[in-house]
Amino acid sequence: MKYGMANREDLIKKLHDQLKCGDSLIDLDDVRSYVSSPRLFDVTVRGFKETLAFVGDTFLDQRSMLADWPQRTHGISLERWQSVSSGVALIEDFPHNDTSISKIQVWAFEPSSLCEEQMRLAVALSYTTAEFRAESRIVGALNHVLNHLGFYVDGDRY
Numbered sequence: 001m002k003y004g005m006a007n008r009e010d011l012i013k014k015l016h017d018q019l020k021c022g023d024s025l026i027d028l029d030d031v032r033s034y035v036s037s038p039r040l041f042d043v044t045v046r047g048f049k050e051t052l053a054f055v056g057d058t059f060l061d062q063r064s065m066l067a068d069w070p071q072r073t074h075g076i077s078l079e080r081w082q083s084v085s086s087g088v089a090l091i092e093d094f095p096h097n098d099t100s101i102s103k104i105q106v107w108a109f110e111p112s113s114l115c116e117e118q119m120r121l122a123v124a125l126s127y128t129t130a131e132f133r134a135e136s137r138i139v140g141a142l143n144h145v146l147n148h149l150g151f152y153v154d155g156d157r158y
Helices: 011-019 056-061 078-087 116-126 129-134 137-149
Strands: 039-046 072-077 101-107
Touching: 011 116, 056 072, 056 116, 056 137, 072 078, 078 101, 101 116, 116 137, 129 137
Parallel strands: 072 101
Antiparallel strands: 039 101
């Protein structure tokens, strides 16, 4: 299997064909050898009005017991971000409970183009090792959404 992106057609099946060993789950770190993170960079903005897909902690919060921050995390493609970024106020610091703030992850492709299963894997791949180490609950939430797809994050590693 060639290296690819999380929006590749039939990616989950191809990963199973390449990496599956018996009944065991596939370690997300092994998947990272074949599939890159969709996340290019993050920005924090105030009063963003675009309708975007939820990604990151907000995506996980909707599907697990992970408690999200007051600021929602949205995903946008680089192409779309370039067309809207000039009208957006970037924020460095903000009060913890300020719900007018949004965290925006800029991805290589449009997150809303993915089906649920692809999105689960893409969100998992978008997390960094530093984020796993900083918040151990992320690993549990990811395992909650990944296990039925045949993947897992090794919590002992982080």
